[in-house]
Amino acid sequence: MKLIFKNLIKRPGRTAALLLLSVFLAFSVFGGTMTVLSLRRGLESLEARLGADVIAVPDKAKNKLEDILLQGVPGYFYMDKENVEKIAQTEGVEAVSPQYFLASVSAGCCSVPVQIIGFEPSTDFSVQPWIKQSYGKELQNDEVVAGANINAEVGEHLRFYDQSVKVAAKLDKTGTELDNAVYTNADTLKDLLGAAVDKGLVVLAKNDPDKLVSSVLIKVKDGYSAEDVASDISVNIRHVSAVNTKNMVSGIARSLSGISDMTGLMIIAVWMLSLIVMAIAFSMIINERKREFAVLRVIGATRGRLAATVLGEAFFIGLIGGAIGVLAGALAVFPFSGLIEAKLGLPYLTPSFGASMGAAGAAVLSSVIAGPLTSALSAVRVSRMDTGLILREGN
Amino acid sequence: MILKAEGMSRRFFRKNGGANFFYAVQKTDFTLEAGKLCVIMGRSGSGKSTFLNMLAGLLEPSEGRVMLDNTDIYAMDDKSLSRMRNKNIGVIPQGQTALSSLTVLENVKLPYLLYNKPSEKIDKYAAELIETVGISTLGNSYPNELSGGENRRLAIARALLMQPGILLADEPTGDLDDENTKKVLELLKNAAQNGTAVLLVTHENDAANFADSLYKMDGGVLSQIK
Ligand SMILES: Nc1ncnc2c1ncn2[C@@H]1O[C@H](COP(=O)(O)OP(=O)(O)OP(=O)(O)O)[C@@H](O)[C@H]1O
Numbered sequence: 001m002k003l004i005f006k007n008l009i010k011r012p013g014r015t016a017a018l019l020l021l022s023v024f025l026a027f028s029v030f031g032g033t034m035t036v037l038s039l040r041r042g043l044e045s046l047e048a049r050l051g052a053d054v055i056a057v058p059d060k061a062k063n064k065l066e067d068i069l070l071q072g073v074p075g076y077f078y079m080d081k082e083n084v085e086k087i088a089q090t091e092g093v094e095a096v097s098p099q100y101f102l103a104s105v106s107a108g109c110c111s112v113p114v115q116i117i118g119f120e121p122s123t124d125f126s127v128q129p130w131i132k133q134s135y136g137k138e139l140q141n142d143e144v145v146a147g148a149n150i151n152a153e154v155g156e157h158l159r160f161y162d163q164s165v166k167v168a169a170k171l172d173k174t175g176t177e178l179d180n181a182v183y184t185n186a187d188t189l190k191d192l193l194g195a196a197v198d199k200g201l202v203v204l205a206k207n208d209p210d211k212l213v214s215s216v217l218i219k220v221k222d223g224y225s226a227e228d229v230a231s232d233i234s235v236n237i238r239h240v241s242a243v244n245t246k247n248m249v250s251g252i253a254r255s256l257s258g259i260s261d262m263t264g265l266m267i268i269a270v271w272m273l274s275l276i277v278m279a280i281a282f283s284m285i286i287n288e289r290k291r292e293f294a295v296l297r298v299i300g301a302t303r304g305r306l307a308a309t310v311l312g313e314a315f316f317i318g319l320i321g322g323a324i325g326v327l328a329g330a331l332a333v334f335p336f337s338g339l340i341e342a343k344l345g346l347p348y349l350t351p352s353f354g355a356s357m358g359a360a361g362a363a364v365l366s367s368v369i370a371g372p373l374t375s376a377l378s379a380v381r382v383s384r385m386d387t388g389l390i391l392r393e394g395n
Numbered sequence: 396m397i398l399k400a401e402g403m404s405r406r407f408f409r410k411n412g413g414a415n416f417f418y419a420v421q422k423t424d425f426t427l428e429a430g431k432l433c434v435i436m437g438r439s440g441s442g443k444s445t446f447l448n449m450l451a452g453l454l455e456p457s458e459g460r461v462m463l464d465n466t467d468i469y470a471m472d473d474k475s476l477s478r479m480r481n482k483n484i485g486v487i488p489q490g491q492t493a494l495s496s497l498t499v500l501e502n503v504k505l506p507y508l509l510y511n512k513p514s515e516k517i518d519k520y521a522a523e524l525i526e527t528v529g530i531s532t533l534g535n536s537y538p539n540e541l542s543g544g545e546n547r548r549l550a551i552a553r554a555l556l557m558q559p560g561i562l563l564a565d566e567p568t569g570d571l572d573d574e575n576t577k578k579v580l581e582l583l584k585n586a587a588q589n590g591t592a593v594l595l596v597t598h599e600n601d602a603a604n605f606a607d608s609l610y611k612m613d614g615g616v617l618s619q620i621k
Pocket residue numbers: 389392407408410419437438439440441442443444445446489598
């Protein structure tokens with residue numbers, strides 16, 4: 001036992017090289033698994049979160065729908081408010097709730113621009129169910145519901161265009177850019193718009209929230225297909241396009257499962273590659289140490305003992321390397337989750353603590369198994385070797 | 396303790412000669428007795444190491460048996476044979492044989508620690524042994540800091556640690572100067588006088604003066620001289 005550690009410590013170069021391999025192994029297993037889990041979770045939450053069966057937007061924004069769904073990046077497009085009524089009267093529509101996207105603004109609270117979105121608290125079914133923490137009162141004028149990334153507690157004030165608003169509630173995290181949004185009622189929205197125009201942002205002036213909306217979230221009645229309702233709206237209402245959100249999300253889910261398959265394959269490939277390299281490394285190292293093992297035989301170590309020494313060294317390398325790999329993986333995955341999210345352009349929600357621990361355990365296990373697995377052959381060879389022969393070779 | 400070879404031989408296949416083989420050690424009877432220093436002399440390649448390794452239980456004879464106090468050591472399983480070698484047979488192999496990741500003292504103590512918990516007694520005894528072989532100042536050095544002669548003496552101390560009944564030394568004086576050679580030979584002679592059965596295999600003539608019995612190995616044939 002002590003010999004194992006001595007061997008590892010007194011050969012830092014060798015040990016470090018093997019450690020690096022198993023670190024790499026655990027890192028890729030952990031990082032890959034976490035990314036896939038995060039994407040899965042992000043998509044699940046998004047699907048649950050949308051609440052709307054169909055989304056309607058102006059014709060010219062149709063191509064941006066996927067962005068809105070996935071990233072929550074609202075475009076600045078508007079359609080006549082009358083369309084809301086037309087949509088509501090379409091057959092099969094149970095409820096509608098319009099939203100109005102105001103420009104995003106930089107604010108003192110936040111590192112990224114804040115998106116201001118107007119909604120109708122009375123008809124809304126997609127924002128309020130996700131309020132995590134609030135006063136439990138109706139949204140008043142000059143109050144906002146803040147996304148999870150907005151750096152302000154309930155009761156605190158934010159300033160937009162020199163106008164102060166109070167955070168009345170906060171939302172759960174979505175893993176999309178909607179986390180950087182604040183939601184206001186129509187009156188507050190008008191106040192903010194007025195303040196913006198006062199500051200010289202004249203372009204905004206013509207987008208009157210009394211006459212325009214950006215999107216309409218639609219709930220479909222039981223017994224009607226969202227698909228049919230969406231195409232009904234698209235065909236019958238001029239300049240309006242509607243999309244069945246389930247379809248879109250499941251399409252994304254399909255391509256996502258493609259991504260996880262790819263990641264899975266990559267993990268396996270990395271694993272195999274590391275296994276092969278490690279097996280070669282062990283076999284070379286053992287070859288170089290044949291004489292030391294022969295000496296152990298001379299002083300009375302059994303064949304089993306030699307094999308155990310080889311396996312033991314490999315086990316500890318796997319264990320330590322695995323732990324370091326997971327740690328490195330955690331340092332890469334958690335602090336940079338925002339970056340990964342932005343790069344992937346997909347909803348990305350860090351898995352729960354339990355799932356993360358599971359991934360970490362699997363990664364450590366994979367490298368702990370890899371150690372003895374790759375050295376097994378060497379261990380067998382060492383235990384089978386002919387001591388007399390080796391002692392002669394040394395001269 | 397008595398170590399006996401009965402009709403023991405060893406053949407090897409010729410490396411480049413296809414199917415035919417040759418005898419590195421011809422069929423031999425041989426007895427190693429307690430309290431005696433036995434010397435086998437012979438040229439390089441005459442089969443000395445092959446002979447010694449067979450006696451040590453490290454190389455299975457092609458024919459014949461090796462008996463330690465009436466037990467056939469090659470009939471034992473690996474565990475008992477290893478255990479028995481650890482306890483009863485001290486081997487000084489040819490060449491450098493220290494474990495490079497252990498200090499001199501740790502190397503010397505290793506045979507004990509393979510099967511026993513560390514103890515103060517063994518620490519003391521190991522310290523005494525390296526004193527006896529004259530490397531007491533090097534106890535905490537690592538083998539790669541040692542000269543050839545010092546390494547050889549480390550191997551002797553390690554072989555003596557378990558106070559074995561049998562001591563087998565394969566050219567322990569190879570590439571040592573005269574003074575060191577003499578020291579090593581005296582150490583082996585001492586061990587024999589303390590009751591150990593000692594076999595010394597060498598191609599040096601000086602050793603003959605210390606021998607209680609003297610053999611010559613030539614082309615795998617062993618013949619007694621004294
Ligand atoms: N494993 C082996 N395979 C083939 N030939 C071997 C093997 N081991 C030993 N031999 C041969 O047997 C002969 C005796 O070898 P051995 O090592 O016993 O000689 P030695 O007397 O110890 O020589 P030295 O004084 O150089 O150590 C040599 O010719 C050697 O080449």
